[in-house]
Amino acid sequence: MQRARGLRGVRSFAVSFVALAASLGVVPAADAAPAVDYNCTSGYFCIYSDWNGRGTRCQWKQASKANTADDCSFIQKGQNVRSVWNGTGHRVQYYTQTNYKNRVGSTPAGAGGNLQGNYQIRSFKPQ
Numbered sequence: 181m182q183r184a185r186g187l188r189g190v191r192s193f194a195v196s197f198v199a200l201a202a203s204l205g206v207v208p209a210a211d212a213a214p215a216v217d218y219n220c221t222s223g224y225f226c227i228y229s230d231w232n233g234r235g236t237r238c239q240w241k242q243a244s245k246a247n248t249a250d251d252c253s254f255i256q257k258g259q260n261v262r263s264v265w266n267g268t269g270h271r272v273q274y275y276t277q278t279n280y281k282n283r284v285g286s287t288p289a290g291a292g293g294n295l296q297g298n299y300q301i302r303s304f305k306p307q
Contacts, residue, residue: 272307
């Protein structure tokens, strides 16, 4: 019984940590990798339907997009974004709703990695 309570405490801490990180707009990119692994054209912001820059890729050269579903097939199908790469020259903020609502995170220029994978990026803009 004591051990079960201890595990609940660890799980509770982990859930609290993730919630805090999300509320601050910090999204872990634990598996960040070089741009070559992510196949993202220089100057573009790219999102992927799978981990580590795999799966279907959608990419945009424009600095902001109010609705990614306009031209991203896997978003249109309801799939979540599992990884990102920011090949632009600026930090990109992203949102779970269109028209820049419900900010979920951001990625600095020349970086990327895996996301939580349980949401769609429905809009983005420079920070």
